[in-house]
Structure formats: structure tokens, C-alpha cells
Amino acid sequence: MIITAWSALSPYGTDDQDFAQGTVSGRPLPDGPRPVPDFEPREFLGQQGTRAMSRATALSVATAARLLTEDDDRARTGLVLGTTNGSAQNILDVNRASLQRGKPYHIQPTVIQNAAMNSVASQTALWHGLRGPNATLAGGRSTGLSALGYCRRLLLTGRADTLLAGAAEELTEARTWVGDGTAPLAEGCALVRLERSASDGLAEVLAVASVVAVDGDLGTAVLKAADRVLTRTSPDRVWAAVGSGTSDDAESKALATVCPEATVLPPLTESLGQVHAASGPFQLAAVLSHAAASGPAERFALLTSAEPQGIAAAAVLRVKGETVVV
Template identity: 80%
Template sequence: MIITAWSAMSPHGTNDRDFAQNIVSGRPLPAGPRPVPDFEPREFLGRQGTRTMSRATALAVATAARLLAEDDDRARTGVVVGTTNGSAQSILEVNRASLLRGKPYHIQPSAIQNAAMNSVAGQIAIWHGLKGPNATLAGGRTTGLLALGYCRRLLLTGRADTLVTGAVEELTEARSWVRDDTAPLAEGCAMLRLEPSAAHGLADVLAVTSVVATDGDIGSAVVKAADRVLTRTSPGRVWAAAGSGTTDDAESKALATVCPEATLLPPLTEALGRVHSAAGAFQLAAVLSHAAAAGAAGAADRFVLLTSAEPQGIAVAAVLRIKGEPVVI
């Protein structure tokens, strides 16, 4: 499976180049909540059909538009979106309306639609006319890598010719109630375009796996997941490794144990903020940005290990080969 393109809207801006340059340079963002600056749904998508969109949906629909080509077979193009539980703001509004309106069922239909977990994936497909597989996954900050593995299975079994996958989080009143002192709360959307094979691409996805730490030992689970995907190569051939946590957590320590000679890329939370379920998708975009900055001499035909872990005990690992010739998998 080949990653042929990526796109992101983040606190660094709505432009892909801004995200890539700032992630690679480590440019700091202002303290406090971090929205996507200058993002107005009507400016990106037009007035028709955007009035009742949640912010998460608008971000995802606009990001996905950049990854679709006019000659794509929309009947064979699918969408896989990661989420925490849908739009927290919309869920709050539905609950509030059911309690405060004259009757419990006097709720705006659009509010119910936005509160559904699969609303974002459905709206992307409707807006862009995509009739291939349509799925929504919820797995916390491991969601982005879990979605990558799900897409790999869809493409290997011939269910689609092209897939757009990623995750989105919105910065709203409801989500601002999340208390986390380790990083400011942020919003954004990152997506990838995936194809089973391509003459040119950014990276080959060689393997994705997940492990459940039944004993609560996240570090050991990360090591186990990493060891499984590295059967396609060896730790000594890994150019860079990227985790989803902070520099002093069990995940980063596990990466240093598995690939002691690899460059350990900065945790995403330092450069972006806390994006929850969108962390894995942004992690992939960040790795591809670092690889592009390294150039052919630094990253071409070399391997990258990505891991993501949830405190509840889920660990996911993926291994990519950067800018190499497509491989048969």
C-alpha cells in the first residue's frame, strides 16, 4: 500500500507547506487553545450545505478535497475516518435540547446528524460523491494508525482503488472541558491518500499491528508491537522513529530501546498540542514532512517506525519505507 499524498489543516495554518515547515523547524505556537487560524467553512466550501455543518465536518471535507483528483473513479474511492466519539459539541447540543425544549424530540435534525459518530465520514462521501467503503474508527490517539491498518486490509482485498483516511478534532466549548496539563488543546485535520500501488509515492506502508496490554504495561506493549512490524526489516535499518506521547513517557523509552540508533522525532504534542484522536494522522504527516526535508540522501529507501499508545492499554505500530520503489505486499 502506497501513501501518494497528504494534506493537513492545523494550528500552523490551512496550508500544507506551513504545517511541514513549522513541524520540521520546531516553530513554537502561542500558549493556550490552538484553533486552525483563518478557517471559515464557507470560504473553503461555499455557502450551500455548510450552514449546519459541525466544525469537525467542515475541516475534514475541506482537507479531503485536496487529495481527490478529477479522474478518480468515485465508485471505487472510499473514506476511513478516525474520531474520539464524533462531535462532542453536537452531542452536548442534542442532550441540552432534549432537556430544555418543549418536548424531548424537538431537536434540530442537523444537530442529530452531527452527533453521530460516522457523520464526518458520511459527509465527506456525500460532498465528494465517493461510493467506495465508508468507515469510522474510534481508538483515542491510536486511531490514525489503526485506520492505516484498516485501509491496508481494504486495499489488499480489492475493496477499493483509492482510499482517503485521516482524523479530525474540533476546538469547541465541549472539548475545552478536557483537562490535560501536558499540552494545550488543539484542533485540526490530517489526511492521506492511499493506493494499492503507484509509480511514484511518498512511502510504502509495509506493516501495521496492534497490541493490548492486559497487564497495563504500556512500554512492553509498544515494544511488542514494534517488534512485530519490524519483521519486515531490522531495527538497525530504521532511519527515524516517532511516538505519540511526550519525551519522558513509556512509549518514547520503548522506542529508544527498540531502535537505539534511529533518530527519535520530537513528540507531536510539543509542536502541535493535544489533538487526541487526530494525533496518529498528524504523526504520519509530520514523519513525511521530516522525510521530505531530509531529502533523497537522508531518507530515501529507508524505514520509519511509528507507534501510538493509549493509557487504557492499546499500542499500535506501523513501519513505512520512505520514497522507495513500490513493493508487493
């Protein structure tokens, strides 16, 4: 499975180059909540159809637009999008309205629509006319890497020719209530374009694995997931490793153990902020950005994500190190 392109709307800016330069240079962001600067849905997407659109949907629609071409067969193009629990703001809005208003039909339909967990993926597909597989995965920080495994199965079984995979998280008042204080809350959307084969791809996804930490030992779960994907290459060939950045150092210790010779890139929580389900897709974009900045050369990269609720995921890429910005 080949990554042929990526795109990201992030606290670094609305341009892919903003993210690439920011993450490679380690440019610090302001303290406090970190929205995507200067992102106004109506300015990016127009007036029609955006009035009742959630911010997460707008981020997803705008990012997906950069990865689609006029030549794409939309009937064979799908979308696999990650989330933590959907739009927390719209879910709470529905709950509030159901208690404050006398009848269920007094609640605005658009509010109910945006509260559905698969709303962002569905509306993104409808906006762009994508009629291939459409799926929403909810697995916290591990979602992005798990989505790669899901997409791989879809492509290998011939369900689609092209897939967009990633995640979107919005910065709303409701989401601030779930912050754990370990890093500033941030929003954004990162997507990669995946094809079964391509001669001009940026990187090949060699393996993806996920492990459930039944005993609560996330460090061991990360080690197991990493060992599974590294069967496709040897640890001493890994050029860079990057983790999602959990509240403790279990993940970073696991990376240092399994790939002691690799360059460990800063976790996204340190540079970008807490983007929850979007951690994995932003990790992919960060690895590709670092590879491009290092010059063209074949490299192997290890990515891990650890969700404190007990899920660890890992992926290994063979990166070409060519220009990666769409």
C-alpha cells in the same frame, strides 16, 4: 499499500507547506488552545451546505478536497476516518436540548445528525460523492495508525482502488473539558491518500500492528507492537522514530529501546498540541515532511501511538524522501 499524497489543516496554518515547515523547523506555537488559524468553513467550502456543518466536518471536507482529482473513480474511492468520540459539542447539545425541550421532535435534526459518531466521515463522503467503503474508527490516539491496518485490508480484498485515511478533531468548548493538562488542546485534520500500488508513491506502509495493554503496561504494549512491525525490516535500518506523546515517558523509552540508533522525532503533543485521534495522521505527515527536507533517499521510519486507555499501535514505512506536499 502506498501513500501517494497527504494534506493537513493544522494550527500551523491552512496550507500543507505551513505544516511541513512548522514541524520540520520546530516553530513554537502560541500558548493556550490552538485552532486552525483563519479557517472559516464558508470561505473554504462556500455558503451552500455549510450552515449546519460541524467544524470537524468542515475540516475533513476541506482536507479531502485537496487529495481528490477529477479522474478519480468516486465509486471505488472510500474514506476511513478516526475520531475520539465524535463531536463532543454536538453530543452535549443534543443532551441539553432533550432535557430542555418537551418533545424529541423539537430538537433540530441537524444537531442530531452532527452528534452521530460517523457523521464526519459520512458527510465528507456525501460532499465529495465517494461511494466506496466509509468507516469511522474510534480508538483515541491509536486511531490513526489503526486506520492504516483497516485500509490495508480493504485494498488487499479489492473493496476499493483508492482510500483516504486520517482523522479530524475540532476545538470546541465541550472538548476543553476532556483536556488532561499535559499539552494545549489543538484541532486539525490530516489525511493520506492510499493506493494498493503506485509507481510514484511517497512511502510504502510495510506493516501495521496494534496491541491491547491488558495489564495497563503501555510501555510493554508499545514494544510488542513495534517488534511485530519491525519483522519487515531490522531496527538498525530505521532512520527515524516518532511517538504520539503520552502523559508519561513509557512510549519514548520503548522507542529508544527498540531503535537505539534511530533519530527520535519530537512527539506531536510537544510541537502541535493535543490532537487526540488526529495524532497518528499528523505523525505520518511529519515523517514525510522530515524525509522530504532530508533529500531523496530510501529510509525506514517507525511510528507508534499509545492511548492511555490501553491500546498501542505501530507502523513501519519505507519512505522515498521525495517531494511530499500536495
